Amino acid sequence: MPDTLLFAMEAALNGLTAGVMYALVALGFVLIFKASGIFNFSQGVMALFAALTLVGLQTGQIPFSHLINAIFGTRMHHFGWTLPTVVAIAGTVVVMVIFAWAVERFIFRHLVNQEPIILFMATIGLAYFLEGFGDIMWGAEVKRLDVGLPQGMSGPVDDLTFAWFGYGFYMDRLEIWAALIASLLVISLVLFSQYTKQGRALRAVADDHQAALSVGISLRFIWVLVWSLAGIVALVAGMMWGAKSGVQFSLSLIALKALPVLILGGFTSIPGAIVGGLIIGVGEKLFDFFMQPIVGGATENWFAYMLALAFLLFRPQGLFGEKIIERV
Amino acid sequence: MMNMTRMAAVLAVTMTAAAPAVAQSLHFPMLNYRTGPFGPNGMAFADGYQDYLTLINERDGGIGGVPIRMTECETAYNTERGVECYQGIRGDSPLVIQPLSTGITYQLIPRTMEDQVPMHTMGYGRTSAVNGEVFNWTFNYPGTYWDGASVIINYLLEENDGSLEGKKIVLLYHNSAYGREPIPTLTRLAEHHGYELITIGVDSPGQEQGNQWLQIRRERPDYVTMWGWGVMNAVAIQEAANIRFPMENFIGVWWSGSEQDVRPAGAGAHGYKSLAMHGTGRDYPIYDDIQEYVIDRGLAAGTGDEVGTVLYSRGMYASMLAVEAAKKAQEIHGVEEITPAMMRDGMANLVITEELMEELGLPGFGPAFEVTCQNHGGTGEAMIQQWDAESGTWSLITDWIAPNRDLIMEMVMEDSLAYAAENNIEPQCLERSGG
Numbered sequence: 001m002p003d004t005l006l007f008a009m010e011a012a013l014n015g016l017t018a019g020v021m022y023a024l025v026a027l028g029f030v031l032i033f034k035a036s037g038i039f040n041f042s043q044g045v046m047a048l049f050a051a052l053t054l055v056g057l058q059t060g061q062i063p064f065s066h067l068i069n070a071i072f073g074t075r076m077h078h079f080g081w082t083l084p085t086v087v088a089i090a091g092t093v094v095v096m097v098i099f100a101w102a103v104e105r106f107i108f109r110h111l112v113n114q115e116p117i118i119l120f121m122a123t124i125g126l127a128y129f130l131e132g133f134g135d136i137m138w139g140a141e142v143k144r145l146d147v148g149l150p151q152g153m154s155g156p157v158d159d160l161t162f163a164w165f166g167y168g169f170y171m172d173r174l175e176i177w178a179a180l181i182a183s184l185l186v187i188s189l190v191l192f193s194q195y196t197k198q199g200r201a202l203r204a205v206a207d208d209h210q211a212a213l214s215v216g217i218s219l220r221f222i223w224v225l226v227w228s229l230a231g232i233v234a235l236v237a238g239m240m241w242g243a244k245s246g247v248q249f250s251l252s253l254i255a256l257k258a259l260p261v262l263i264l265g266g267f268t269s270i271p272g273a274i275v276g277g278l279i280i281g282v283g284e285k286l287f288d289f290f291m292q293p294i295v296g297g298a299t300e301n302w303f304a305y306m307l308a309l310a311f312l313l314f315r316p317q318g319l320f321g322e323k324i325i326e327r328v
Numbered sequence: 329m330m331n332m333t334r335m336a337a338v339l340a341v342t343m344t345a346a347a348p349a350v351a352q353s354l355h356f357p358m359l360n361y362r363t364g365p366f367g368p369n370g371m372a373f374a375d376g377y378q379d380y381l382t383l384i385n386e387r388d389g390g391i392g393g394v395p396i397r398m399t400e401c402e403t404a405y406n407t408e409r410g411v412e413c414y415q416g417i418r419g420d421s422p423l424v425i426q427p428l429s430t431g432i433t434y435q436l437i438p439r440t441m442e443d444q445v446p447m448h449t450m451g452y453g454r455t456s457a458v459n460g461e462v463f464n465w466t467f468n469y470p471g472t473y474w475d476g477a478s479v480i481i482n483y484l485l486e487e488n489d490g491s492l493e494g495k496k497i498v499l500l501y502h503n504s505a506y507g508r509e510p511i512p513t514l515t516r517l518a519e520h521h522g523y524e525l526i527t528i529g530v531d532s533p534g535q536e537q538g539n540q541w542l543q544i545r546r547e548r549p550d551y552v553t554m555w556g557w558g559v560m561n562a563v564a565i566q567e568a569a570n571i572r573f574p575m576e577n578f579i580g581v582w583w584s585g586s587e588q589d590v591r592p593a594g595a596g597a598h599g600y601k602s603l604a605m606h607g608t609g610r611d612y613p614i615y616d617d618i619q620e621y622v623i624d625r626g627l628a629a630g631t632g633d634e635v636g637t638v639l640y641s642r643g644m645y646a647s648m649l650a651v652e653a654a655k656k657a658q659e660i661h662g663v664e665e666i667t668p669a670m671m672r673d674g675m676a677n678l679v680i681t682e683e684l685m686e687e688l689g690l691p692g693f694g695p696a697f698e699v700t701c702q703n704h705g706g707t708g709e710a711m712i713q714q715w716d717a718e719s720g721t722w723s724l725i726t727d728w729i730a731p732n733r734d735l736i737m738e739m740v741m742e743d744s745l746a747y748a749a750e751n752n753i754e755p756q757c758l759e760r761s762g763g
Contacts, residue, residue: 007546014538066631073626077633135363141634142368142562142588151596152570170545172538172570241535244566246592250365250533250559257536288539297543298503298529300536 003167010161010169011289012282017175019281020182021240025258026265026273027185028233033267034206035226038108038119042127044255046096046231049130051238051247052138053095055145057088063137085147089235096231097224104223112219131252140249145242149177178240185236186270189229198225206268256301260308266321275319280304352665353397354390354654356381356647357422359413359432364404365533366558368588369639373428374400375630376643379622382629384651386621391654392664405558407431411439418443423671424650426450430506433466438751440465446672448653450646451476451582451605455509456743458705458736460676461755463744467675467704469649470697471731473555474739475708476581476603477510478731480553481517483579483712486729493522496549500540500556500564503529507555510581514553516735534560541567554580561589569596576601582710585722586638590715598717601725603710606645607693608722610636614644614689638722645694652688653678660760673760676701695728701757705740708733 025047032040040046056063060079069075083091107122150173157176158168193199204212205222213219238247241254257280265276284300284307291299311318358377361370381396390396399420401413410432414425418439425440425447427433433453440447447466449457455472457463471479484492499514501507511527518525526547528540534556541564544552552573556564561584568578576599580589585602615635623632634640657666657674666674678699685693697706709728716723748755 007542011539011542014542018536018538069631077631140362140367140371142592144592144594146594151566153572170542170571245535245559245563246588248365248559248562248588249363249367250535253365253533254535285539289542292528292539292543296527296529297540298531300539301531 006165006167008286008289010167011285013169013171014175015282015285016278017171017179017281018285019261019278020179020274021175021237021277022254022257022261022280023274023277024178024182024185024233024237024240025254026261026277027182027189027270028230028237029255029258029262030265030267030270030273031189031226031230031233034270035202036108036119036205036223037116038123039116039267040230041120041123041255042130043230043234043258044252045127045130045134046099046234047238047241047254048247048249048251049099049134049238050092050096050231050235051145051242051251052134052143054088054092054147054235054239055143055242055247056138057083057091058085059143061138066139067136089147089239092235093232096235097228100224100227100231103227104220108223109220127252131249143247145239145247147239147243149174149239149243151243174240174243181236181240182274185233186274189270202226257304260304262318263308264311264318266318268322269318269320272318272320280307283307353395354423354666355397355399355417355421356650357413357417357420357425358398358400359403359410359425359427359429360400361403361405361428363402364406366405369558369583369586370405370428371630372586372588372634372637372639373643373646375628375634376640376645377426377647378629378643379618379635379640380644380647380651382622382627383618386625386627387617391651392658394664403427403429403432405429407435411435414439418445421668423654423666423668424448424675426646426650428452430454430509431504434505437463437466444672445668446675448646448650448675450642450649452506455705455736456740456747458703458740459744459755460699460701460704461744461757462748462753463704464758465672467699469678469699469704469706470680470695471605471708471710472705472736473506473509473581474513474736475705475731475733476605476710477513477553478517478733478736479603479708479710479729480579480581481514481521482729482731483726484551485521491521495523495551496526496547497523498526498528498544498547498549498552500528500530500544500552500554502534502556502560503531506557506583510553510555512739513736516739517732520735530556530560530564532560533558534563537563537567540564541571544568544573545571551577551579554578554584556580556584556589561586562592565590565597565600566593568600569593575599576714579603579712582642585713587720587722588639590717591720595717597715600715601712602715604638604713604722604724605694605710606641607690607724608636608638608641608713612690612693617689618644641693645690648688648690649678649680652680652684672758675699676704676758708736 028043032038060081062076065077154171154173157171162168193203201217261276261280265272284303287303288299360374385396403410410427430452433449449468453468455474457466457468514525530537580602582603582605590597622628653674656678657670660673661670680697682696695707695709708731711724712726713722714725
């Protein structure tokens with residue numbers, strides 16, 4: 001087999017796993033948009049905040065220590081104990097649920113029946129608030145996140161592909177784990193929405209707000225629920241991306257990777273987020289692979305948005321999105 | 329009404345009392361970034377810069393008895409915001425502008441020239457500003473990117489018995505004005521030394537580098553050099569560890585060699601190397617003074633725990649060089665209250681000796697150098713440092729390594745004279761300010 005083909009196959013395989021990482025971020029957007037019609041600009045910052053909280057709890061960091069020290073002249077930074085990862089994850093989930101409640105209580109409750117653009121603007125404000133709040137709560141320095149997930153080259157993939165092609169493919173074990181966790185997450189979300197009372201209520205609200213309200217479903221509860229779920233998805237995305245690069249502000253920019261995925265897969269479809277992520281992941285890796293010798297690389301960001309733009313021209317609702325028809 | 333009158337009176341008294349204090353001060357503005365994707369890097373630098381100035385105020389009562397006035401403007405490492413910051417302070421007698429961004433530097437070079445405000449771009453910015461006959465108001469001592477690239481190649485020559493013939497070297501660079509700076513030097517040096525140069529760009533901020541490292545794995549280079557910043561550094565080091573690239577053959581520029589770059593990769597970063605334009609760690613007498621006069625008095629810009637880290641040290645070094653230039657300006661002009669034009673004279677005649685460094689409590693911290701009209705870039709020397717993941721410290725593994733200055737000056741002249749021709753500048757040394 002020619003080397004170029006082998007290398008292209010390796011790039012495509014890595015594109016699939018990178019696509020899953022993008023899809024993880026996109027999922028959070030889809031959940032909120034589907035249930036409330038809000039495009040949540042703060043989803044990336046939520047991933048950052050969740051990861052910051054996880055590291056803070058894991059390492060026994062005192063929240064708001066910089067603020068406390070500045071006001072009282074103390075020098076406290078850590079409690080002096082560390083928490084097991086599982087406990088820290090559970091603690092972070094609790095924090096994200098409280099965050100979801102606060103978002104509903106203090107922001108969206110006051111914006112019911114407002115135009116979608118107003119709700120979108122509110123999420124922009126929320127993103128900036130949460131970014132600063134996270135900094136004050138946990139500090140802005142780069143933090144190492146270790147949740148016990150393996151990293152580095154996958155030996156079995158290397159051995160297997162070497163046996164087949166005489167060239168061992170590189171795959172990051174972290175991204176293989178991310179693919180497994182994303183699959184579990186999607187299955188859990190589907191089971192939750194299909195087989196639980198709350199899940200059915202969520203689907204009812206997604207289908208028709210007014211009808212759902214008329215049968216006694218609490219919109220407020222559904223909003224807290226859906227923001228909590230988006231918070232949990234943000235935590236998973238923050239964990240995966242944070243393990244790669246450390247937990248720092250740049251994590252919030254992973255949201256930019258989700259936008260082309262959403263345009264491609266549709267804003268209202270969970271399978272769409274996954275398929276969109278995979279297409280973007282494979283597409284950008286292959287494009288970069290073939291164009292690198294000509295244009296010098298660094299085409300990934302550009303290509304993802306160009307592909308999304310091309311899709312917008314032919315299928316504005318995305319691959320799996322619902323076609324919106326408004327009668328005027 | 330009574331209250332309003334009283335308030336106006338208090339305000340008038342306060343303003344009258346405050347006015348002389350503002351006039352009798354030396355304005356050192358800080359174009360910092362404490363927010364945004366590069367905030368963690370910018371913050372440590374800013375804290376070091378500010379703490380040293382605070383030390384001078386607290387310990388020495390300012391420079392030549394005139395207190396330092398610090399102002400801070402947040403650029404978020406964004407060129408437009410950096411230019412806005414400059415526009416906001418240019419009328420307030422800023423003694424020296426330190427933009428901490430190559431992109432902002434490029435935008436400010438013509439503006440500072442026109443406004444006659446000196447700019448110091450220590451280890452970044454436009455390399456050909458070394459030619460002070462063209463770039464009268466820009467200084468980039470003690471070293472430039474081209475020096476850095478040449479020092480890395482000289483170090484590799486030493487490691488390979490003087491020959492890089494047939495070696496393959498990758499430059500992994502931040503796809504920006506900053507990241508592209510070393511390409512001409514490394515290309516010219518490749519022709520000279522016979523190595524193959526492969527350049528691979530990474531889009532900002534650099535969170536995703538899967539393809540770049542697949543390519544590096546395929547190319548099997550002997551060495552990888554990196555011109556990265558922010559999250560790009562941490563991800564690159566993690567990816568290098570993932571593909572099992574030998575860390576001792578991975579060398580970053582001085583902006584890719586801080587604790588924040590290596591810590592996220594944990595043990596995987598062990599053995600990673602980078603350029604060092606100054607010493608690190610707290611083993612310098614200056615830190616005793618910073619502890620006593622700044623941190624213990626609750627005046628530290630940050631929490632105090634980043635003291636001695638690479639980027640904090642760099643900020644402090646930049647600040648120290650600015651203070652020494654101000655002292656030189658006071659000495660030249662025989663006045664304590666100096667103007668930006670006088671400050672430029674101080675910078676253009678700055679002499680840093682080993683004795684002076686020792687006197688300042690920083691023995692061996694930075695190279696000795698002398699600024700002249702023809703050379704605003706110092707000696708360009710740098711050391712190599714290596715990360716020890718177990719102890720979590722950088723160790724200097726070489727002495728000062730000199731760059732190939734003949735080649736670099738040749739390139740500096742080509743580039744700076746082309747700039748002069750494009751902008752109708754007649755290269756010449758500036759006369760000293762008349763005060």
